[in-house]
Amino acid sequence: MRRANLLFAASLLAANVFGWAISSDASIGTDSVALSATGVSTSGCPPFKKGNFNIDAYQLYPENMDWDAKLCQVYIGILFNASFGVYDPYNDKLEVISFPGNTLVKEFHVGGVAWDKYSGLATVIIGQGNAFETVGANISGDNIIKKYDPRSKTFLWSLNITEVAKGEYGGFNDITHDAAGNTYFCGTYPSSILKVDRKGTAVVPWYLPETVDHTVRGYSGIASHGDTIITLDSRLGKLFRFDTTAAKGMPTPLPHVPDAAITGGDAIRLPLKFEGKVLLIAENRRGVSVLRSQDATWRSAEYLGLIPMDPNLPTGALTTSVTQIGEKIYAVTDWFGDQIVPGTVAGNKTSFPMIDITAKIDALLLG
Numbered sequence: 239m240r241r242a243n244l245l246f247a248a249s250l251l252a253a254n255v256f257g258w259a260i261s262s263d264a265s266i267g268t269d270s271v272a273l274s275a276t277g278v279s280t281s282g283c284p285p286f287k288k289g290n291f292n293i294d295a296y297q298l299y300p301e302n303m304d305w306d307a308k309l310c311q312v313y314i315g316i317l318f319n320a321s322f323g324v325y326d327p328y329n330d331k332l333e334v335i336s337f338p339g340n341t342l343v344k345e346f347h348v349g350g351v352a353w354d355k356y357s358g359l360a361t362v363i364i365g366q367g368n369a370f371e372t373v374g375a376n377i378s379g380d381n382i383i384k385k386y387d388p389r390s391k392t393f394l395w396s397l398n399i400t401e402v403a404k405g406e407y408g409g410f411n412d413i414t415h416d417a418a419g420n421t422y423f424c425g426t427y428p429s430s431i432l433k434v435d436r437k438g439t440a441v442v443p444w445y446l447p448e449t450v451d452h453t454v455r456g457y458s459g460i461a462s463h464g465d466t467i468i469t470l471d472s473r474l475g476k477l478f479r480f481d482t483t484a485a486k487g488m489p490t491p492l493p494h495v496p497d498a499a500i501t502g503g504d505a506i507r508l509p510l511k512f513e514g515k516v517l518l519i520a521e522n523r524r525g526v527s528v529l530r531s532q533d534a535t536w537r538s539a540e541y542l543g544l545i546p547m548d549p550n551l552p553t554g555a556l557t558t559s560v561t562q563i564g565e566k567i568y569a570v571t572d573w574f575g576d577q578i579v580p581g582t583v584a585g586n587k588t589s590f591p592m593i594d595i596t597a598k599i600d601a602l603l604l605g
């Protein structure tokens with residue numbers, strides 16, 4: 239078995255981890271100009287030629303992944319260790335970035351990670367495992383959002399979500415961005431969308447339900463195309479649409495036809511290669527649902543079908559996310575139920591499968 243080359247970069251980054259430093263406009267602005275509002279060409283990266291493969295890294299337990307179509311690398315939310323992975327799929331090389339005070343502290347999990355096609359920056363959320371493990375009963379503890387510049391390998395800003403949420407809502411786990419440089423992330427207990435401005439000045443609640451009851455499960459995934467944000471309410475199995483040009487988020491139901499069941503939904507993605515027309519929904523125990531909006535406006539969605547999970551995966555496998563790599567699409571698999579290895583914060587797995595679902599998506603799109 240080949241082991242991914244692990245490089246721990248904690249010392250290199252420690253100086254920035256607790257910083258609330260605000261990046262200069264220039265460092266963000268340069269790339270916003272370079273990448274037009276229509277997004278990036280995803281063909282700038284070398285073709286990725288592997289089919290199914292494994293990332294061999296002890297206790298990787300990936301909750302979420304996202305593709306950086308400019309630097310041609312994958313960001314990984316390393317769930318239980320609560321660290322952030324930067325993975326070079328071409329050379330099978332994993333760099334693990336630690337957050338002193340959070341990484342390897344069992345209360346903390348890293349769920350959400352996302353790449354911003356407009357700025358070239360990445361966002362990571364360090365949250366509370368308990369919110370999910372108690373299905374919203376206990377959402378106490380700190381939640382932090384950080385902005386990472388993958389070129390300088392520094393964190394530009396870090397904000398305390400809990401200061402804003404005040405323990406009333408939690409379970410923050412999926413992220414998206416708009417062309418103006420804003421970051422949006424959703425919370426699951428109950429549904430929420432919070433917004434951070436381009437400079438990382440403040441976290442502001444952008445959408446909250448009328449009744450804020452953290453025992454009600456809601457949004458598990460968020461994605462966007464142009465001015466349209468899509469969320470998945472994982473309890474209802476329904477999608478909602480929002481307009482980022484509005485001062486406050488206002489959900490509009492986004493019907494899917496046929497009205498197939500979407501159950502155990504987790505992260506959602508609009509992979510860059512489909513130019514906003516194809517939405518992929520990770521469903522923990524089922525696989526990946528494929529939906530389409532031919533004109534990418536998402537006033538309604540065609541439900542094209544489910545790509546079921548490989549039944550031969552080790553017991554307890556859960557589809558948690560989906561990521562593009564090169565021009566391929568992979569399902570991300572995690573295991574929440576593995577027994578914790580004493581003295582550590584995660585189970586004993588050393589190998590994590592990346593399932594190539596590209597051909598199955600293409601078949602549904604043609605079908």
Ligand SMILES: *[C@@H]1O[C@H](CO)[C@@H](O)[C@H](O)[C@H]1NC(C)=O
Nearest residue numbers: 295296297298319334582583
């Ligand atoms: C997770 O943490 C353990 C130490 O508890 C370490 O041995 C392992 O390499 C870490 N895994 C990753 C992917 O960082």
Ligand SMILES: *[C@@H]1O[C@H](CO)[C@@H](O)[C@H](O)[C@H]1NC(C)=O
Nearest residue numbers: 345366367368376377378379
């Ligand atoms: C809630 O979870 C936190 C850890 O995230 C723990 O310290 C605390 O004791 C829990 N509270 C209850 C009432 O179980």
Ligand SMILES: *[C@@H]1O[C@H](CO)[C@@H](O)[C@H](O)[C@H]1NC(C)=O
Nearest residue numbers: 380381398399400401402404
């Ligand atoms: C985050 O905010 C909460 C609530 O105000 C506070 O208790 C906690 O100490 C803060 N954490 C950090 C790391 O600043």
Ligand SMILES: *[C@@H]1O[C@H](CO)[C@@H](O)[C@H](O)[C@H]1NC(C)=O
Nearest residue numbers: 576577578579585586587588
């Ligand atoms: C991992 O742990 C499970 C039980 O939790 C055990 O059955 C399995 O043999 C362990 N695997 C390794 C490689 O130690």
